[in-house]
Amino acid sequence: MSDRNPGMDLDLEWVSKVRVNTQAVLKRAQQVQGRKVAKKEWQAAWLLKAVTCIDLTTLSGDDTPSNVHRLCMKATQPVRYDLLQSMDMHDKGITTAAVCVYPSRVADAVKSLKAANSSIPVASVATGFPAGQTPLKTRLYEVRMAVEDGATEIDIVINRTLALTGQWADLYDEIRQFREACGDAHMKTILAVGELGTFTNVYKASLVSMMAGSDFIKTSTGKESVNATYPVAIVMVRAIRDYYLKTGLKVGFKPAGGIRTAQEALVWLVLMKEELGDQWLTPNLFRLGASSLLGDIERQIYHYVTGRYPAYHELPMA
Numbered sequence: 001m002s003d004r005n006p007g008m009d010l011d012l013e014w015v016s017k018v019r020v021n022t023q024a025v026l027k028r029a030q031q032v033q034g035r036k037v038a039k040k041e042w043q044a045a046w047l048l049k050a051v052t053c054i055d056l057t058t059l060s061g062d063d064t065p066s067n068v069h070r071l072c073m074k075a076t077q078p079v080r081y082d083l084l085q086s087m088d089m090h091d092k093g094i095t096t097a098a099v100c101v102y103p104s105r106v107a108d109a110v111k112s113l114k115a116a117n118s119s120i121p122v123a124s125v126a127t128g129f130p131a132g133q134t135p136l137k138t139r140l141y142e143v144r145m146a147v148e149d150g151a152t153e154i155d156i157v158i159n160r161t162l163a164l165t166g167q168w169a170d171l172y173d174e175i176r177q178f179r180e181a182c183g184d185a186h187m188k189t190i191l192a193v194g195e196l197g198t199f200t201n202v203y204k205a206s207l208v209s210m211m212a213g214s215d216f217i218k219t220s221t222g223k224e225s226v227n228a229t230y231p232v233a234i235v236m237v238r239a240i241r242d243y244y245l246k247t248g249l250k251v252g253f254k255p256a257g258g259i260r261t262a263q264e265a266l267v268w269l270v271l272m273k274e275e276l277g278d279q280w281l282t283p284n285l286f287r288l289g290a291s292s293l294l295g296d297i298e299r300q301i302y303h304y305v306t307g308r309y310p311a312y313h314e315l316p317m318a
């Protein structure tokens, strides 16, 4: 993960000045979406790169120790051995970036990964995921419980009520408290962009979350009716860039919710590369939150691997 973001005092003047130009954002998102993603011979390598950035997720009411165990095993070997062999990658130990589960399933995931001798981090959603509509006391308790059970990454959801009513100082204070409850665990802050109404709110919520010490900002829970979209991502990554320019602190970005195809994964990588640069193209600063993406990526890699194609560690990075 990135070095922890210590955050900063709430700069309300900065937050209140924010105005996002909707037309410019939509135009830029269209450009990114229309990009030819990568030359054919590099696509499998980029897809493997995407795999290393996935937070492999199960967030279902019917999660059990068994399906969490299967998820963990998939995370330790996300791509079939023979496909990796075709790319001379069999010895590279490709894993997903993390597994992501509900707080009550953290202990199961920790146990499975430990038994498999794997150091893949366990991420837990928390703070009343997905709606965040529970008392602060229980939201804080949830964070502490997940950390105690072994989660080293916590995906908190913000209080949308505070964002929608412009109570930015209160939102800042809550996130600061979550941050403290996380202890050494890294904190990803879910904005639930589909419920924030305007791009300006998304930008403001991004800034406040980063000022309060979030290590990542994340688009969605996957449970809202609108989840990770490219226009909203443009707004969030530009807030990340502005925060970096002002403070020198790098905050990561995690699109999540509804990401299902290899082609989409490639577009997300292009968006990061063009907006934030190669240094953001690592699991330390970029994650794809997804429960059903890996299958399509494996299918596409199988499709591409008909000859000797370059592997992801050979990508020309600046």
Ligand SMILES: O=C[C@H](O)COP(=O)(O)O
Binding pocket: 057, 059, 100, 220, 221, 222, 223, 256, 257, 258, 259, 289, 290, 291, 292
């Ligand atoms: O945080 C991750 C999301 O909940 C995953 O959403 P998804 O099930 O639509 O891939």
